[in-house]
Amino acid sequence: xxxxxxxxxxxxxxxxxxxxxxxxxxxxxxxxxxxxxxxxxxxxxxxxxxxxxxxxxxxxxxxxxxxxxxxxxxxxxxxxxxxxxxxxxxxxxxxxxxxxxxxxxxxxxxxxxxxxxxxxxxxxxxxxxxxxxxxxxxxxxxxxxxxxxxxxxxxxxxxxxxxxxxxxxxxxxxxxxxxxxxxxxxxxxxxxxxxxxxxxxxxxxxxxxxxxxxxxxxxxxxxxxxxxxxxxxxxxxxxxxxxxxxxxxxxxxxxxxxxxxxxxxxxxxxxxxxxxxxxxxxxxxxxxxxxxxxxxxxxxxxxxxxxxxxxxxxxxxxxxxxxxxxxxxxxxxxxxxxxxxxxxxxxxxxxxxxxxxxxxxxxxxxxxxxxxxxxxxxxxxxxxxxxxxxxxxxxxxxxxxxxxxxxxxxxxxxxxxxxxxxxxxxxxxxxxxxxxxxxxxxxxxxxxxxxxxxxxxxxxxxxxxxxxxxxxxxxxxxxxxxxxxxxxxxxxxxxxxxxxxxxxxxxxxxxxxxxxxxxxxxxxxx
Amino acid sequence: xxxxxxxxxxxxxxxxxxxxxxxxxxxxxxxxxxxxxxxxxxxxxxxxxxxxxxxxxxxxxxxxxxxxxxxxxxxxxxxxxxxxxxxxxxxxxxxxxxxxxxxxxxxxxxxxxxxxxxxxxxxxxxxxxxxxxxxxxxxxxxxxxxxxxxxxxxxxxxxxxxxxxxxxxxxxxxxxxxxxxxxxxxxxxxxxxxxxxxxxxxxxxxxxxxxxxxxxxxxxxxxxxxxxx
Numbered sequence: 001x002x003x004x005x006x007x008x009x010x011x012x013x014x015x016x017x018x019x020x021x022x023x024x025x026x027x028x029x030x031x032x033x034x035x036x037x038x039x040x041x042x043x044x045x046x047x048x049x050x051x052x053x054x055x056x057x058x059x060x061x062x063x064x065x066x067x068x069x070x071x072x073x074x075x076x077x078x079x080x081x082x083x084x085x086x087x088x089x090x091x092x093x094x095x096x097x098x099x100x101x102x103x104x105x106x107x108x109x110x111x112x113x114x115x116x117x118x119x120x121x122x123x124x125x126x127x128x129x130x131x132x133x134x135x136x137x138x139x140x141x142x143x144x145x146x147x148x149x150x151x152x153x154x155x156x157x158x159x160x161x162x163x164x165x166x167x168x169x170x171x172x173x174x175x176x177x178x179x180x181x182x183x184x185x186x187x188x189x190x191x192x193x194x195x196x197x198x199x200x201x202x203x204x205x206x207x208x209x210x211x212x213x214x215x216x217x218x219x220x221x222x223x224x225x226x227x228x229x230x231x232x233x234x235x236x237x238x239x240x241x242x243x244x245x246x247x248x249x250x251x252x253x254x255x256x257x258x259x260x261x262x263x264x265x266x267x268x269x270x271x272x273x274x275x276x277x278x279x280x281x282x283x284x285x286x287x288x289x290x291x292x293x294x295x296x297x298x299x300x301x302x303x304x305x306x307x308x309x310x311x312x313x314x315x316x317x318x319x320x321x322x323x324x325x326x327x328x329x330x331x332x333x334x335x336x337x338x339x340x341x342x343x344x345x346x347x348x349x350x351x352x353x354x355x356x357x358x359x360x361x362x363x364x365x366x367x368x369x370x371x372x373x374x375x376x377x378x379x380x381x382x383x384x385x386x387x388x389x390x391x392x393x394x395x396x397x398x399x400x401x402x403x404x405x406x407x408x409x410x411x412x413x414x415x416x417x418x419x420x421x422x423x424x425x426x427x428x429x430x431x432x433x434x435x436x437x438x439x440x441x442x443x444x445x446x447x448x449x450x451x452x453x454x455x456x457x458x459x460x461x462x463x464x465x466x467x468x469x470x471x472x473x474x475x476x477x478x479x480x481x482x483x484x485x486x487x488x489x490x491x492x493x494x495x496x497x498x499x500x501x502x503x504x505x506x507x508x509x510x511x512x513x514x515x516x517x518x519x520x521x522x523x524x525x526x
Numbered sequence: 527x528x529x530x531x532x533x534x535x536x537x538x539x540x541x542x543x544x545x546x547x548x549x550x551x552x553x554x555x556x557x558x559x560x561x562x563x564x565x566x567x568x569x570x571x572x573x574x575x576x577x578x579x580x581x582x583x584x585x586x587x588x589x590x591x592x593x594x595x596x597x598x599x600x601x602x603x604x605x606x607x608x609x610x611x612x613x614x615x616x617x618x619x620x621x622x623x624x625x626x627x628x629x630x631x632x633x634x635x636x637x638x639x640x641x642x643x644x645x646x647x648x649x650x651x652x653x654x655x656x657x658x659x660x661x662x663x664x665x666x667x668x669x670x671x672x673x674x675x676x677x678x679x680x681x682x683x684x685x686x687x688x689x690x691x692x693x694x695x696x697x698x699x700x701x702x703x704x705x706x707x708x709x710x711x712x713x714x715x716x717x718x719x720x721x722x723x724x725x726x727x728x729x730x731x732x733x734x735x736x737x738x739x740x741x742x743x744x745x746x747x748x749x750x751x752x753x754x755x
Contacts, residue, residue: 044755047585047589051584052592053592055592084584092625095628097628480576
């Protein structure tokens with residue numbers, strides 16, 4: 001067997017070279033560019049549009065025809081394989097993997113922590129008046145009858161000011177057919193409590209500091225098991241489905257950056273309603289807007305249903321997967337510029353400070369050298385400032401995020417340092433961070449208030465978007481860039497024509513793909 | 527071991543050379559990584575054609591079962607790493623250029639030596655599976671690889687059948703339609719089949735032929751024409 005392997009290993013490469021490169025058998029000349037024959041063309045089309053080679057039967061169907069029929073191409077474009085192919089194309093552009101994002105923290109993540117029952121590390125002091133504590137390994141039987149259904153533990157073991165409750169068996173939302181041991185304080189099913197005369201939900205920052213608040217029914221206010229991975233995977237899928245809709249022609253391609261509606265499945269809906277409102281400042285901030293519709297969804301429900309979003313939203317740009325993948329306003333704007341404008345920041349070969357620039361200006365549009373890119377980037381980034389950095393929460397609720405909070409000046413609270421200008425010697429102390437430089441750049445205000453939608457509408461209107469989409473599709477299918485710059489800009493008329501037609505045909509993406517794979521350049525070799 | 531590494535590099539060089547032969551530039555600059563040999567005659571290339579690219583991990587995942595069909599149990603044949611599909615292994619997928627969008631964000635599609643090494647591994651694994659599956663099927667029309675020969679056929683016993691099968695495999699794997707009377711195009715593969723079959727230490731004629739077909743299959747799967755388009 002070993003001998004056969006060595007014979008095989010020795011012969012195969014030689015045959016390979018002779019058979020496929022013709023090194024020994026043909027003169028050292030290259031073929032002139034020529035059209036692919038129909039079988040090779042079918043293979044190229046199938047790989048580009050379906051991600052797979054054709055079957056031998058599909059090759060055989062070409063025997064009686066001159067070329068690959070248009071109906072075959074249209075069949076490929078209508079297939080689910082095309083959707084999957086384009087999913088990859090759009091993921092390559094948008095990088096929607098958020099599996100490394102922290103959704104929960106010690107106040108919301110249920111862990112074993114050395115005990116036999118799940119509990120919350122961040123609330124042990126609140127519940128038991130002692131740190132590094134856990135519940136006892138006995139079942140908690142007694143609950144306060146004054147609060148029926150809330151299962152608040154009473155008659156717990158108390159010693160030296162500490163309290164140690166037992167555990168309860170609970171069916172968690174992430175595995176409802178099973179039951180897990182949870183410390184009884186952490187498993188309390190209270191939905192809301194009264195604080196300072198106001199009724200507050202237990203899954204809010206105010207509510208969760210009350211010791212009567214636990215993880216709620218079925219632990220719905222806490223993360224555990226595979227819940228975070230399931231949610232993050234669903235957020236990626238949510239963005240992918242938005243790309244699917246436009247890529248398959250179910251909606252104009254502009255919907256990718258303009259659509260107000262979206263889809264959500266059980267895990268996304270459940271997260272938004274029950275878990276995202278926790279709104280911790282220590283991790284990603286994803287609290288929904290007050291009054292935002294939050295339909296009841298079962299975590300185990302995989303069905304995707306339409307979701308109406310507010311007018312602030314703009315396609316994938318305001319989806320959690322985009323906002324959490326690119327966590328700063330600048331990062332979001334820069335990636336927007338790359339993916340949807342086809343433009344990249346390239347440092348100048350030689351940096352020459354502009355007249356009047358400053359080496360220490362906190363405003364990067366004025367700082368020497370930084371200003372090369374930031375004069376463009378800062379106004380773009382302002383469009384994303386209506387959404388929390390390191391989060392996906394809209395910040396246009398003036399009750400939670402007033403434009404100015406004087407009490408934040410000099411404050412080191414997590415809330416202030418995260419969202420407000422706290423230094424008294426900084427520009428506009430006490431203002432929301434996103435408005436820090438809006439005094440000198442009044443255009444930022446409109447950008448912030450109108451959000452990514454304004455930016456998206458502008459690049460659609462001036463043709464930048466159509467050209468960027470054409471360039472990206474061309475690159476994928478032709479495996480080379482369009483030549484539209486410099487001395488050899490021979491593809492410029494083609495770009496203009498494809499982009500103009502794309503816009504004129506209601507941004508019909510499959511039609512654009514058809515145009516590109518019909519080009520003689522696509523159907524040619526060398 | 528050194529010899530095996532060298533041999534693994536040869537198809538890589540072939541793939542790289544094939545990939546670079548039409549890079550879409552107006553002129554090829556000597557001295558760059560894409561340059562032809564120094565004694566290559568001047569090349570006049572219209573630079574507007576599509577450039578070649580190697581198969582992506584997605585394309586391999588979807589294409590290998592099309593090329594090889596199903597095994598005896600009806601499951602699609604694909605490259606296995608132990609009992610599991612190799613291309614489902616995140617480490618292998620990433621090595622083949624699949625981005626995870628956290629650590630890697632570009633889908634690497636260069637015809638690298640690493641890619642050629644993996645395809646060599648894949649070919650040796652998957653060709654055996656395909657031939658094993660074919661061996662269980664008495665009706666040649668149901669076979670993926672040996673559709674025009676009997677399992678023990680040799681070049682001497684059935685030259686027309688061997689050539690027909692090679693033509694069929696060239697179409698199946700490379701989208702090359704070889705005319706019925708064209709014996710030259712399949713001659714290198716016929717030679718490979720014959721040489722390896724005869725060199726086999728097996729005594730069963732079916733097993734000898736199987737080794738010959740395995741060599742042909744590995745040649746087809748590691749060829750630039752399978753891996754580039």
